[in-house]
Amino acid sequence: MELAEPRILKYNGREYPCCASLTMGIIGGKWKTVILYHLINGKLRYNELRKCMPTVTERTLALQLQALEEDGIILREVFHKKPPLKVEYSLTDLGSTLVPLIQAIANWGDSVAEN
Amino acid sequence: MELAEPRILKYNGREYPCCASLTMGIIGGKWKTVILYHLINGKLRYNELRKCMPTVTERTLALQLQALEEDGIILREVFHKKPPLKVEYSLTDLGSTLVPLIQAIANWGDSVAEN
DNA sequence: GCAATAACGGTCAAAAAGGATAGTATTATC
DNA sequence: GATAATACTATCCTTTTTGACCGTTATTGC
Numbered sequence: 001m002e003l004a005e006p007r008i009l010k011y012n013g014r015e016y017p018c019c020a021s022l023t024m025g026i027i028g029g030k031w032k033t034v035i036l037y038h039l040i041n042g043k044l045r046y047n048e049l050r051k052c053m054p055t056v057t058e059r060t061l062a063l064q065l066q067a068l069e070e071d072g073i074i075l076r077e078v079f080h081k082k083p084p085l086k087v088e089y090s091l092t093d094l095g096s097t098l099v100p101l102i103q104a105i106a107n108w109g110d111s112v113a114e115n
Numbered sequence: 116m117e118l119a120e121p122r123i124l125k126y127n128g129r130e131y132p133c134c135a136s137l138t139m140g141i142i143g144g145k146w147k148t149v150i151l152y153h154l155i156n157g158k159l160r161y162n163e164l165r166k167c168m169p170t171v172t173e174r175t176l177a178l179q180l181q182a183l184e185e186d187g188i189i190l191r192e193v194f195h196k197k198p199p200l201k202v203e204y205s206l207t208d209l210g211s212t213l214v215p216l217i218q219a220i221a222n223w224g225d226s227v228a229e230n
Numbered sequence: 231g232c233a234a235t236a237a238c239g240g241t242c243a244a245a246a247a248g249g250a251t252a253g254t255a256t257t258a259t260c
Numbered sequence: 261g262a263t264a265a266t267a268c269t270a271t272c273c274t275t276t277t278t279g280a281c282c283g284t285t286a287t288t289g290c
Contacts, residue, residue: 008230010228016224017169018224020149020151028143030277033136034132036135037134057279085236106138112209114125115123115124161266162266193267200267202266
């Protein structure tokens with residue numbers, strides 16, 4: 001059987017075989033949509049996010065935040081230099097274009113939850 | 116620091132801490148949204164899906180199809196018993212409720228692709 | 231002067247996801 | 261009578277993701 005050549009899509013140095021998988025490459029994984037969901041209503045500090053997501057470990061949260069920042073989805077702002085006392089995360093302009101998507105993801109999950 | 120108790124959501128025997136992660140638990144991963152994207156326009160046979168997704172391995176495709184079936188998102192229909200010569204996959208009613216979501220995921224990926 | 235807070239980073243380990251490759255049973259095709 | 265197609269399954273292995281747990285640096289509160 002012959003398989004067709006896929007058209008390769010690129011984003012931020014990574015390659016994807018389909019527009020759907022590109023999106024999933026950016027917001028996929030266990031925690032990224034949860035982070036974005038909590039950022040819909042505005043900036044949150046690192047520890048505020050932790051309180052919203054008590055079951056994620058600190059290391060994983062930090063990794064996911066870095067990945068989202070690297071992909072241009074969220075902005076990381078540090079206040080008061082030397083020891084970084086205050087860090088705020090918010091959606092970038094690009095990240096804001098994901099809001100309807102995140103909301104739809106959350107709503108669908110809500111609608112099918114059994115509890 | 117005190118962390119709040121999360122409200123646990125359940126679906127198909129699994130537990131999630133957030134409505135967004137529930138959805139991702141069902142359609143997350145590298146290939147599930149791609150499968151669903153190709154099923155939007157109607158039934159497809161196993162090998163038709165393979166041609167749509169030439170870069171996925173057979174094992175992974177079969178696993179993802181099983182998972183989607185188990186979660187009630189797709190329907191697997193076998194024709195001509197004995198050796199299963201023809202198998203068709205399609206969206207269930209529940210799976211159809213994901214169509215707007217899948218389309219939004221695909222559109223967003225399309226809009227940010229660099230190529 | 232001790233603990234708490236803030237925002238992580240480091241290391242190691244476990245779990246989950248995904249890939250490579252080959253095999254199977256039956257029918258259809260050349 | 262060999263080959264191809266169909267729809268997978270079985271092993272084995274590698275990569276990726278996630279978790280557990282502890283350390284850091286400076287400031288504030290008791």
